[in-house]
Amino acid sequence: MSDQGLRIEEVSAGYSGLQILHGISLHVDAGELVSIVGANGAGKSTTLRLISGLLRASAGTVTYAGERIDGRRPHEIVRRGVVQVSEGRDLFGPMSVDENLRLGAWTVRSGVDELLDEVYALFPALAERRRQAAQTMSGGQQQMLAIGRALMSRPKLLMLDEPSTGLSPKLTWEVLEAVRSIRDRGVAVLLVEQNAAQALGISDRAYVLESGTIVLDGPGSALAEDARVRKAYLGL
Amino acid sequence: GCGGGSTGTGDSGGTIKIGTLHPLTGPFAGDGQQMENGVKLAIEDINKAGGIKALDGRKLELAGGDTQGKPDVGQSEAQRLVTEGVTALVGTYQSAVSANVAPLAERNKVPFVIDISGDDGILSHGYEYAFRMQPRNSVFGTAGAKYLQEISKAAGKPLTKVAYLHESTAFGTGVFKAFKAEAEKAGITVDPEISYDAASVSDLTTQITQVKASGAQALVVTGYYKDGVLAAKAVSTVKPTLDAVYGIANGAFDQPQFPTDAGAASAGYFDVNYHLNDKSPEATKFAQAYQAKYGQPPRTGAALAYDSVRVIAAALERSKSVDGSKLRDAITDTDLTPLTLNDGPIKFDDKGENSTALPALTQVVEAKPTVVYPAEFATAKVTYPAAPGA
Amino acid sequence: MTFQTVTAPDAGEHEGTVRRRPSRARGTLGVLAVVTVVAATMPFVLPESQQAVAIRVLIFALMATGWNLMSGYGGMFSFGNAAYFGVGAYADVVLLVGFDVSPWIAMLAGAALAAALAVGTGYVAFRYKVRGAYFALATFAIAEMLRLLATDTTWVNGTIGYHVPLLQEESWWKFQFEANAPEYFWIGLALVVVAFLAVFFYLRSKAGRYAVAIRDDEDAAAALGIPVMRYKLTTMALAAAITAVAGAFYAQYYMFVDPDIVLGQAQSIQAIVPAVVGGVGTLWGPVIGAVIVGPLSTVTATLLREPPEALSFLAGRGGLDVVLYAVLVIVIVLALPKGLYGTIRQLVIDRWRSR
Amino acid sequence: MSSVLTVKGLSKSFRGIAALSDVDIDVTEGTVLGIIGPNGAGKTTFFNVVAGAFKPDTGSVTLDGKDITGFPAHKVARAGMTRTFQLMRPFATLSVLENVAIAASVGGGSQRAARRRAEEVVASVGMDEWADTVAGTLHTAALKRLELARAIATRPRVLLLDEVLAGLVPTERQPVLDLLASLRDEQGLSLVFVEHIMAAVMRLSDSVVVFDRGRVIARGAPAEVVDDPAVVEAYLGTAPSTGETTDE
Amino acid sequence: MSTAEALTARWRSVPAAPAVAVGLVFVLIAAALLKSGSGTITGQAVLTGLVNGGVYSLLAMGLTLIFGVLDIVNFAHGAFLAVALFTTYQFVATTGANPYVALPIAIAALFALGALAQWALLNHTMGRPLESQLLLTLGLSLLVSNLLLLAFGGDPLSVAVAGDHGINVLGAVANQTRLVAFGGALVLAAGLYLLLGRTRLGRAIRAVAASRQGAGLVGIDVRKIYVLTFGLGTACAGAAGMLIAPFTTITPTAGDQFNILAFVVVVMGGLGNVAGALISGIIVGLVEQLGGVLLTGQSPLFGVFLVFILILVARPQGLFGARQ
Numbered sequence A: 001m002s003d004q005g006l007r008i009e010e011v012s013a014g015y016s017g018l019q020i021l022h023g024i025s026l027h028v029d030a031g032e033l034v035s036i037v038g039a040n041g042a043g044k045s046t047t048l049r050l051i052s053g054l055l056r057a058s059a060g061t062v063t064y065a066g067e068r069i070d071g072r073r074p075h076e077i078v079r080r081g082v083v084q085v086s087e088g089r090d091l092f093g094p095m096s097v098d099e100n101l102r103l104g105a106w107t108v109r110s111g112v113d114e115l116l117d118e119v120y121a122l123f124p125a126l127a128e129r130r131r132q133a134a135q136t137m138s139g140g141q142q143q144m145l146a147i148g149r150a151l152m153s154r155p156k157l158l159m160l161d162e163p164s165t166g167l168s169p170k171l172t173w174e175v176l177e178a179v180r181s182i183r184d185r186g187v188a189v190l191l192v193e194q195n196a197a198q199a200l201g202i203s204d205r206a207y208v209l210e211s212g213t214i215v216l217d218g219p220g221s222a223l224a225e226d227a228r229v230r231k232a233y234l235g236l
Numbered sequence B: 001g002c003g004g005g006s007t008g009t010g011d012s013g014g015t016i017k018i019g020t021l022h023p024l025t026g027p028f029a030g031d032g033q034q035m036e037n038g039v040k041l042a043i044e045d046i047n048k049a050g051g052i053k054a055l056d057g058r059k060l061e062l063a064g065g066d067t068q069g070k071p072d073v074g075q076s077e078a079q080r081l082v083t084e085g086v087t088a089l090v091g092t093y094q095s096a097v098s099a100n101v102a103p104l105a106e107r108n109k110v111p112f113v114i115d116i117s118g119d120d121g122i123l124s125h126g127y128e129y130a131f132r133m134q135p136r137n138s139v140f141g142t143a144g145a146k147y148l149q150e151i152s153k154a155a156g157k158p159l160t161k162v163a164y165l166h167e168s169t170a171f172g173t174g175v176f177k178a179f180k181a182e183a184e185k186a187g188i189t190v191d192p193e194i195s196y197d198a199a200s201v202s203d204l205t206t207q208i209t210q211v212k213a214s215g216a217q218a219l220v221v222t223g224y225y226k227d228g229v230l231a232a233k234a235v236s237t238v239k240p241t242l243d244a245v246y247g248i249a250n251g252a253f254d255q256p257q258f259p260t261d262a263g264a265a266s267a268g269y270f271d272v273n274y275h276l277n278d279k280s281p282e283a284t285k286f287a288q289a290y291q292a293k294y295g296q297p298p299r300t301g302a303a304l305a306y307d308s309v310r311v312i313a314a315a316l317e318r319s320k321s322v323d324g325s326k327l328r329d330a331i332t333d334t335d336l337t338p339l340t341l342n343d344g345p346i347k348f349d350d351k352g353e354n355s356t357a358l359p360a361l362t363q364v365v366e367a368k369p370t371v372v373y374p375a376e377f378a379t380a381k382v383t384y385p386a387a388p389g390a
Numbered sequence C: 001m002t003f004q005t006v007t008a009p010d011a012g013e014h015e016g017t018v019r020r021r022p023s024r025a026r027g028t029l030g031v032l033a034v035v036t037v038v039a040a041t042m043p044f045v046l047p048e049s050q051q052a053v054a055i056r057v058l059i060f061a062l063m064a065t066g067w068n069l070m071s072g073y074g075g076m077f078s079f080g081n082a083a084y085f086g087v088g089a090y091a092d093v094v095l096l097v098g099f100d101v102s103p104w105i106a107m108l109a110g111a112a113l114a115a116a117l118a119v120g121t122g123y124v125a126f127r128y129k130v131r132g133a134y135f136a137l138a139t140f141a142i143a144e145m146l147r148l149l150a151t152d153t154t155w156v157n158g159t160i161g162y163h164v165p166l167l168q169e170e171s172w173w174k175f176q177f178e179a180n181a182p183e184y185f186w187i188g189l190a191l192v193v194v195a196f197l198a199v200f201f202y203l204r205s206k207a208g209r210y211a212v213a214i215r216d217d218e219d220a221a222a223a224l225g226i227p228v229m230r231y232k233l234t235t236m237a238l239a240a241a242i243t244a245v246a247g248a249f250y251a252q253y254y255m256f257v258d259p260d261i262v263l264g265q266a267q268s269i270q271a272i273v274p275a276v277v278g279g280v281g282t283l284w285g286p287v288i289g290a291v292i293v294g295p296l297s298t299v300t301a302t303l304l305r306e307p308p309e310a311l312s313f314l315a316g317r318g319g320l321d322v323v324l325y326a327v328l329v330i331v332i333v334l335a336l337p338k339g340l341y342g343t344i345r346q347l348v349i350d351r352w353r354s355r
Numbered sequence D: 001m002s003s004v005l006t007v008k009g010l011s012k013s014f015r016g017i018a019a020l021s022d023v024d025i026d027v028t029e030g031t032v033l034g035i036i037g038p039n040g041a042g043k044t045t046f047f048n049v050v051a052g053a054f055k056p057d058t059g060s061v062t063l064d065g066k067d068i069t070g071f072p073a074h075k076v077a078r079a080g081m082t083r084t085f086q087l088m089r090p091f092a093t094l095s096v097l098e099n100v101a102i103a104a105s106v107g108g109g110s111q112r113a114a115r116r117r118a119e120e121v122v123a124s125v126g127m128d129e130w131a132d133t134v135a136g137t138l139h140t141a142a143l144k145r146l147e148l149a150r151a152i153a154t155r156p157r158v159l160l161l162d163e164v165l166a167g168l169v170p171t172e173r174q175p176v177l178d179l180l181a182s183l184r185d186e187q188g189l190s191l192v193f194v195e196h197i198m199a200a201v202m203r204l205s206d207s208v209v210v211f212d213r214g215r216v217i218a219r220g221a222p223a224e225v226v227d228d229p230a231v232v233e234a235y236l237g238t239a240p241s242t243g244e245t246t247d248e
Numbered sequence E: 001m002s003t004a005e006a007l008t009a010r011w012r013s014v015p016a017a018p019a020v021a022v023g024l025v026f027v028l029i030a031a032a033l034l035k036s037g038s039g040t041i042t043g044q045a046v047l048t049g050l051v052n053g054g055v056y057s058l059l060a061m062g063l064t065l066i067f068g069v070l071d072i073v074n075f076a077h078g079a080f081l082a083v084a085l086f087t088t089y090q091f092v093a094t095t096g097a098n099p100y101v102a103l104p105i106a107i108a109a110l111f112a113l114g115a116l117a118q119w120a121l122l123n124h125t126m127g128r129p130l131e132s133q134l135l136l137t138l139g140l141s142l143l144v145s146n147l148l149l150l151a152f153g154g155d156p157l158s159v160a161v162a163g164d165h166g167i168n169v170l171g172a173v174a175n176q177t178r179l180v181a182f183g184g185a186l187v188l189a190a191g192l193y194l195l196l197g198r199t200r201l202g203r204a205i206r207a208v209a210a211s212r213q214g215a216g217l218v219g220i221d222v223r224k225i226y227v228l229t230f231g232l233g234t235a236c237a238g239a240a241g242m243l244i245a246p247f248t249t250i251t252p253t254a255g256d257q258f259n260i261l262a263f264v265v266v267v268m269g270g271l272g273n274v275a276g277a278l279i280s281g282i283i284v285g286l287v288e289q290l291g292g293v294l295l296t297g298q299s300p301l302f303g304v305f306l307v308f309i310l311i312l313v314a315r316p317q318g319l320f321g322a323r324q
């Protein structure tokens, strides 16, 4: 069961001689929605970048479906079904919505049109703007496009880095709803969110990251009740 | 300051270093390497013949420098060679480089024999240590005008109007001005004058069309190899009606590979240039030795470099000293028959110019540039008119 | 209105940051003094045949310092510093040969002229938002236009150029000494030191700090009230002046100036190479880079003047030394991502940090 | 009370598409104006035009009775209005203190004085421990504070804040809100801030303006505005609430 | 982001730029007519300008691709051109065949060379500032041209196309070989345009140009695309080299003279814009020739640089570049 999913063991990593993550371990099983919460600068994005191959671990192992993926380059990891929506979104700015989405299906050779229809069904706002260049869209639409693009590769594990930042309350809802429905289709999700309360509310399990170390983990609802978490991250 | 003056004299034993400065890399590497080979060959020949006899048979040794065709590099290399104790310098091909090396030689009191560099200005500063083997640009221009007028007259088709195409730096402009002055004296109008930038030019069709439209009877061209070939190709494309295409100090029209590169249309092209004396047995011997050693025929540049070393060696025999000022004095007394066409033995005037340097007129005959004028050096007859492509 | 310091559930949080010590002026100036004194002995230490190389190092250092100020600190990537270099060189010879002005005064005039040129062209470029690669190529085009202009202008002797007339005796006022005299080296060294100090103090001044801020983020700087245009131009002007001084020194040392030599693209490239090799955006980078790049071509040429046995079939074919030079340049770029000084400094910082 | 910033009939379009049309806004001295609106409504564009990054197509901007319409960015800042950026834009190679010192020195005065003021401001935003840290390596929360510190250091009369809270975990938001309140209450600064975190908008704003498609669709006291059906429809949404929409 | 941007840019927002350019060319033609007083000369200048401009475009297209996608100012492009010239020469010298037979060989050889350079050298400097790659390509250019010097010597060489002759085009003449090169430029431009716009590889290239990280995150092997793009750009130099070989003097430094003009063309056309490179190349060719008629004695390049600066002032992002 667990060797179907993602498993990080004792991983350390950082930037040019500066260690950020200190031997963290976590796992995401197939079909699970798992969140990572933590203060700004705790290393949440660093963890995701590490999994998606944008950053190399200095120690420890990352395995997916029983296979080592640390040290692999991003496109190889995407081919295994592990796809990240990054904090900066990394859209293809001058290209149209349609082209962005089709590029999302780079590793998928058949059934692209059906996938496209699915994504447009999920985000009708995108369907209205098929021809619009990504860079001329507003923040929220760009966020939807980034998620849609990731879905185009039929991910088995989707990683989202702060998908709701900068979105209007209405869109925040829509995005988190979408995340939940993605999980409901059997895609595992690893979610990083500032809105810890909301994130924990929809998560199966969650980890708390502090200064590059995992200090707590458990079911989302249980953590949401945890006094320390409530004080430190929910502002309660 | 310190030092400077004590160098160059060397000690009494060991070899005598001859410093060379040529563009061994960069766009002019082909010519530079030929000239370097000429120096090597000369040193070999002199050493084989027993070195400098007046100095107990001391041998010559080459101290090579690569100017890369850049004046400042040339000067740094010259400075290095001088401080390494060379007795004399030979070089440099490009006028700007020679102009940069000449004052350095002057300040260090090291004789500098310029094999090739045509710009009149180089020796106009009263330098005492610089000498030049080749005819300078104005000599080319004047001789060019004279020869052209003479051969056209002799053929019964005297010229009244010629077009002039030249590259736009001091070289092309200098030759052009001298030509124009002389031509106008002989009643020839020079019009149009068209200049181009040799470094960037990639086509001369428009310019040749201007020549065609002008109704000039002959086209005179001064430039380098690449643009010379471009001019020839443009002439064969545009087909202007001309009695002659006539190079002066042209880098292409007298070159052995020019007929190959420019094609059949190059037949009959003239060029006024320095040239190996094909009638001299020494020159023939030199050409054979060069061919044997380096696998290609020598260009005149190689012969000028060869002769430059001979000039220095002969002066060493006379000065019996490697001291710069004594050697310099000895060089002023040079009296040496060169491998190139000359109006008698090499003699330097008070400016250091080779006063007997004589441009020859070549014409492409049977796909080979051949000396056709002045008559005493000619190995073939002048064909005039020689309409291009005819 | 003070924040309680938040974020920190436990200590050790600041481990995850890069710290920057306020740079200590005394340290840098002390090092500079020592380096200068050591360098000043070079004329006595170096073999005479290497003096020309030493001068080349100084000229490289000046040019690279100017380029580095503009491109490294100012973020305005220039590919046309030959323009300023040439203006400096031409101002020198035109005033000296044409009007018998002392080269020292001509040097100042050239610096002023180059600064004016920089301000003029910079104003137009920035006014019309020419940036990045477009700006680099625009500077290049301006340098080329100056070269072509000089080539075609008989007033500055066209392609013939200028000779600095030889004097009978040495003269400080006329900036002429015996060939290979140590004075050339010392004057060059002094100019490098002055340029270094100029950059050093400029960077510590308000204007210099604004310039660096503008490089990092122009819009953010403007939003704080910094007149972006003014400080970009100030930086360019100072860089141009330094480059022009290099040009004037070049003219006095080599005694010959023509359009291709001082305004050609080779000079623009020569301004960049030492800075990149030494470390862009660092004070010492250009100087260290010049010390490496200056002798490099001479070293390779000497090494291969007599090709080794295995390569003797190449004898008489030029180019091997340049091949080696090129390989070395490539290796340096690959091995030292931030230039020599930048890379070493990075290593030191990393070590210091990991303690 | 007098108005410190008055914007009249402001319009701006990009390639024929209107990002702002005919916007009127008035900021009373010493108060906080909140701007909300859907993504792409034109909020950032409004800041860009008012603060001089773009020139308006039509309309006027008056600061403290002075017409600053079309002023370039640095003149707007010198006139007393400073903005922050939605995406943080530090001087990445400089330390936090240097970043702030540069801002502090803009008005004039010696570098030493600027540095002293920078130290004060850095301390006031709770960043003194980070003073020597290179800004390019800071994380989101620190960058947001730096952005704020730099703006404060210029001694503005009006601050334009673009989503200073976005990306901050809830615990980090509180001190920033406290600071903003104290700027208004203790220093009499006027603030205009764009924010999607409604709890903050409700808490801090004296009045609120709602943008949609480049137009102002509602304005008034915070409580009135959030009940406006048009605002709910366009911005707040009526998604099934788990009660946690607005944290705290 | 420029290649993608350029190709995706909405054309209706750009018509002012070509209009200005075309207007400029017409003014120049009129001036040349007045100055020379001869329709033949002006006609010849226009034809030569067009045809030469095609050559500049040929080179610039490869450069603009590399510049637009990889952000590399490739100074070795001229040296690569020289490699193509020598490849053609060597092929003709050994087989005696028609030089055009060497076209696929030159393209393949240069593709391999470019791909190798990117894979072995430049890939290791990606993400570093502009000057790093600039210096690397500068070193590469020195290396390549001096290796050629070692191998072939510095003497000029040539290849001839049998029966090359002038062809009359409305009273002006141009050599067959030059017209073929011009045609080659058009074909190459069309080919690149289709490749970038219509193929899977082209989409990947544009994606990498738009966002490297984004491309990696959708599963594109970014480094492979770098290698392919550099290879493609260099293959353009291969095609260019073969096509111009019949009318160029072949030396190790033969490419250098085109380098700078090619950069001017690239920037004028907008970084990464293939169609822009084609049109700008032709404008540069025309300005050079007409300028030569207008400013006799002046270097025609002066006019080219002047026009370049004017265009930058009017459109800082190049004639056909999209605004940032």
Ligand SMILES: Nc1ncnc2c1ncn2[C@@H]1O[C@H](COP(=O)(O)OP(=O)(O)OP(=O)(O)O)[C@@H](O)[C@H]1O
Pocket: A015, A018, A020, A038, A039, A040, A041, A042, A043, A044, A045, A046, A047, C016, C017, D136, D137, D138, D139, D140, D141, D167
């Ligand atoms: N490129 C970088 N170079 C140096 N340090 C970095 C770099 N990127 C991030 N850091 C540092 O690494 C630490 C962790 O950053 P990370 O982005 O993983 O945090 P996070 O938990 O995602 O926080 P948030 O996104 O809320 O800022 C921070 O202290 C940050 O300053």
Ligand SMILES: Nc1ncnc2c1ncn2[C@@H]1O[C@H](COP(=O)(O)OP(=O)(O)OP(=O)(O)O)[C@@H](O)[C@H]1O
Pocket: A135, A136, A137, A138, A139, A140, A166, D014, D015, D018, D019, D037, D038, D039, D040, D041, D042, D043, D044, D045, D046, D086
């Ligand atoms: N430089 C520009 N060029 C073209 N369109 C632009 C430009 N800047 C903004 N826009 C467009 O103007 C509209 C308003 O954008 P703006 O950034 O002001 O929205 P916003 O209200 O700040 O949204 P968000 O809450 O997502 O930040 C958007 O449709 C955007 O695409």
Ligand SMILES: [Mg+2]
Pocket: A044, A045, A046, A087, A161
């Ligand atoms: Mg993060």
Ligand SMILES: [Mg+2]
Pocket: D043, D044, D045, D086
């Ligand atoms: Mg916004």
